[in-house]
Each structure stands twice: as C-alpha cells, then as structure tokens.
Amino acid sequence: MAIVKNDSLIEQEWITVDAEGDLPSSDENLIVPLERFKEERDSLLGRNGGLGVQLNPGDAPEDLADDLDRLSIITVNFPAYTDGRGYSYGRVLRERMGFTGELRAVGDVLRDQILYMHRCGFDSYDLKVEGEVALNKVRAALKEMSVYYQPTGDGRVTAQSLRERRRAALGQKAS
C-alpha cells in the first residue's frame, strides 16, 4: 500500500473509521464515512485531530457544503474501478463547491484510471502496490496522454483553447 500525492510518496497520516464503533483518541486524524459525519457532526468537529470525510458511491457531496473549510481531506471510495460515480463527486467538489483540501482516491485505484481521476480533481491516490512501484505507476499514467478535449477544473489546456490561440496568432500575423 502506498499513497502518491504531488509526485511523491506520502505517509498515511489518517485513520479511516467505520460507520459505527468507538473512535480513537481525540488527537488522531480521522476520516469518517459521510453518514457518520452527518450523525455525529458536532462532536467530530470538536475533536483535536484533523478531520476528513469519506464519500462512498451513492453519497451526495453536496451534503458537505457547509463544512468544506473544516475538512482537510475528502476520500472518495471506488469499490470497483468500474464504478465511476466518484469522478462526478470529484468534479462537483472541486469545480462547483470549491473544495481546496486533499482529494484522495481510495479503493480499486488502478493505473489506467489515474489520469481520469486527476482530471476530475483528485490529487492523491491510495494504491495497492508498494512505494516506488506506486509512484512510477502514477507518473506513467499522468504522462501517457497530452491532448485533452474536455474543459474540467484541472487546469489542463484543452485542444480547443490551443486551437483558438493558434488561430488568433495566425490572424495577427496575417493582418
């Protein structure tokens, strides 16, 4: 298991807890499922450690609208790589709701989906392979393609906008 963020391997600093059961000490950094967050919001926000929320397929990221600035991390669970709901959650969180914390893909996170996740706003990936292997996978995945048609909030320049710039430049040259 390794977590890759910003072209580096990072330590797991978060404890992900279940929907029920005892919580670790107040100083620990916790990630709780959305359902539990909704139920125990006030006591969770009153803890000392960092707080994050995990979205599972079927959850509504909109439920976090009032609390985004209190969350350091949101994890989005992809229980199977074929379940693509998390891509929409990523875009809604980043582009619509303006979440600026860490957005981590967890679950069945595989090389061939990482570029899509990145384009949808994810900035960290919890992979089921170790260290350097994980880092190399993420690096390879992120540079496999260099042309993008869709405007998403990821800051990549689309083919369309490059075309427009080129046309404008050619137009200036011609005149």
Next chain:
Amino acid sequence: MYRYDDFDRQLVHERTEQFREQVKRRLAGDITEEQFRPLRLMNGVYLQLHAYMLRVAVPYGTLRADQLRQLGMIARVYDKGYGHFTTRQNIQYNWPKLDEIPDALLDLAKVEMHAIQTSGNCIRNTTTDQYAGAAADEIEDPRPYCELIRQWSTFHPEFTYLPRKFKIAVTGSPNDRAAVKVHDIGLRMHQNDAGETGFEVIVGGGLGRTPFVGKTIRDFIGKNDLFSYLEAILRVYNRFGRRDNKYKARIKILVHEEGIDKIRELVEEEWSQIKDGSLRVDDAEIAHYIEQFAPPAFETLADDDADFERHKSENRRFANWVRSNVIEHKQPGYAIANVSLKPIGGIPGDATDTQMELVADLSEKYSFGDVRVTHEQNLVLPHVKKADLFALWTALDADNLGTANLGYVTDIISCPGLDYCALATARSIPLSQRISERFSDLDRQHDIGELKIKISGCINACGHHHVGHIGILGLDKRGKEFYQITLGGDASQDASIGKIAGAGFSEAEVVDAIESLVTKYIDIRDGGERFIDTYRRVGMDPFKEVLYGDR
C-alpha cells in the same frame, strides 16, 4: 469533411502507443486476460466465439475515400478479406490476431481512424443521418455538432466508467433516418418559435431486452448550450443510474423508474449550474466546424439529365436500381446513391477488401471522395451527378454492389448472431440469407414496397428487431434455435416498439411464416399503404390469424 489537426492526430497516436504497450504486457503474461479485458474493450477489441474481433469507429458514419481504401487494406492484411458494417455505422473485423492489432490500429491512425470507445461503458460513437449534407429535407447538416460531440466525449474523464454504454444519435432532418428515438440520447434538429435552430433532446430510448421509445426531456436547446446540456444529462446518469444490475443500468431504466419529470428536474438543476461555464460553445466556434463540413464544389446543373433518362428507359435493371436506391439530393442535377450491401443470399453488411477499394475509387470519381455508412448496414455515395449514375451503377454492378433493394424486404438488418458472437442464442445470418433468397424476385419486392425486416440472434437486440416492421428474435429452447416474430416496430420519427405475435417458429418454419405475413399484407393493404401502415390500421389480429390459425 472534418480533417484531423495535429491535436487530434497526437491523441490517436498516443492512444495507439498506449495500447501497444498494453498488448505487450498481456502477451508477456504481465497481466491476466481478466486485467486486460477492460483495456482491450476500451480499444474496440472483443473476444468472440472463435477469435478476437476489432470494432473500428466510423464517426457519424462518414468516411473519406482514403479511409475506406485503408479499411479494405486492413481487411486483406489483418482479416480474411472482408469486414462487416454494423448498425452503429462502424465496421468490425472478425479474425484479427491479437499481436497484430496494434499494427492494424497504427494503420488506421495513418488515415485518422481508431477504435476508441467502440466498446465499454462509455459514450460510444455518435451516429447520424447517412444523408447529412446531401438530403433535400435537411434543416441543417448535423455533422458539425456530431464532431463536437465526438471531441467532447472522447476520453471524457468523468464519463468513461458509466453504469453502462451510452449512445447518442443526431438527426438534422424531420424524417429521422438515424433512429434517434431509440438511443440513450436522441437529438432532433428543429426551429423554435423565434426561428432559431436547435435541438429537441430525447432521452431513455433503447432496444436490448427492455425496449423503450425515448421521451422528450427538453423541447428545445440552443446550439451554444447543447454540450453543457449533454454534460448535465450524463452527470445525472453517472450519479444516479443503477449499477446493481447490468440489465437495468441503461439510462432508459432510470428514466422509466424515476419518470421523465423527475429526471428533467435533476438535469435542469444540474444544467443551471454549468450552463454558463466553459462548455458553452460560441457562434464563432460553431461556424468554424460548419465550415469544415462545407458542401463540396457542386456544379450548377439542370436538374434533369437527358442521358440519365435515356439509360433508365433503355436499361431496366438500372431503372430498378434508380427507383429503389437513388434518393433526391438538395442540389439540382445531383442525387444520393445507396450502395446495397445486401445482395440476394449474401451476408448483410459484409463487404470484401476489393469491394471497399472499388467504392473508395468510385467515390473519388463520382462523389467528391465522400462515403457514408448507414445504420441499416449499407454504404452511400452522397453527391453523385445524375449524369454519372449510370456509369457508377455499371461499375458497382460488376462487383455485386448494384443490388436494387434499398428499403425492400431483402434489405435486412441482421446482427452477426451465433456464427460469430459469444452472446448469441441463435444464428441470424443464415436466416437472413434464406429470407433474402425467398423474396429474391425484384418485381415482387417492389410490389411489396418498404418493409423493414430486422433480425437479432439474442435478446440484446443488436439487429434492432424491436423496431423492425417485422422483427425476428432468435432464441434457444432446449438446445434448439427458434425464432420469435414481432410486428409493428418502427425506428423512424414515428418510432414504435414491435409486439410479439405469439409462439416462436423453428428455423424451418420461420421463412414460411414471413411469407404468409407478406401475403396477408398484400391481400388487405389499402392503395399505397406500406406494411407498417397496414399493420397500424388493422392491428395484430389478421396477421396473427395467418401465423397461427386457430392455434
């Protein structure tokens, strides 16, 4: 026609290299077939009964001569000398070897073609009217919008792992030749009260095991807003479409279970938040794409041509072909020529390498190098001078491509069925061949008139049997093939789903059953009524009676 620029070329090139690496990993045993499966599917590579199958995208059914010629070359080099044009305006090769597929994709990339998103739970190839840019009844050429949809949907990061596959069809004409009402999204171009051209948006149509005619989610969306509106629909589908059951995962089920009003509410709410964003396409951008599909350099001609008329009166076979296969063009002196891939007793939609090369050559000679693939599995030369039709037909006819049967009873849509397909429960090709042979007499076909027979070899309905005037569904009953007949289906602007006539027939009985239906229709039709019109007038009972008597 749209030409790739360096961005499009780069994207396809990178994809081709990516897949070459993936195949290498598979052949070296680094990844299992299980792990390889989603990767190959995203590149159009299926594993069929006997071999891998490669499905190549023909975006909105439009081909240039050099592309069709390359498809012929690929059929010869990588396959057994033929390819199969599909109901999604694509082409499939049935016998490629896995280790050679990366080379085939490289050869496709050389002519700006690929197999991207011809499979998988993503947005598939957008289809449209095969007569786009040529049809006399067209409001506007739909292809610029199709190209914009192609780009928007290619490697869409959010919509590559949808609940299920997703198909979009567009018509620019009120006479729907693209079956838009039986697609996940159908777009019908029309003008609103203010005189602006835009689209009616239809969602939740589809065939398969649960057929539905789509419902209108929005009567009018302006061109500038089309793409944000599509994104809103897809986001709602991606978030809320069912994923618990593969057979209930298409958007048609979501629309059916939640109701169109609820889906409309969700989509409109989503759209209101993104409509002014970066997916809004301005007029200048649209104009740029319209320009790329500008009409070819038509000559100014009189609409009639004396030689053309003379050939018709002198050559009955030519006159027959013109009668069925030639369609009115918007430009005086020109015509749309349909090339039937349904020779009597042939395999619907198949074309050999040399046939593809011939049509490519003829398109350069007579149709500005423009060829179309139809969802009814034929080819079209969209811009032929009437004065050239005889020479064109003569050349086509010499290679078994001059069959005069467009829209007739022998112009059958058929899926590959159990001869190739791993999902099939019955054969469909041999049955289509036998029906074709039974009705081979051209005078009789002409007398019967428009009659759309569509055959599927399993419940997944790739042969569109639900929307056949007569539909045939091949099933398996205790190891024996049998065929269920549906009547009254229609894929046009008057779309309807056919109704099951009754108990199924054995392979030996089914051709006779079709014949008795046709005989009944001839007997009771009113004037110029088509089969479907008669069925709609009299209903199922008279037909049921000839099929089953007192049974």
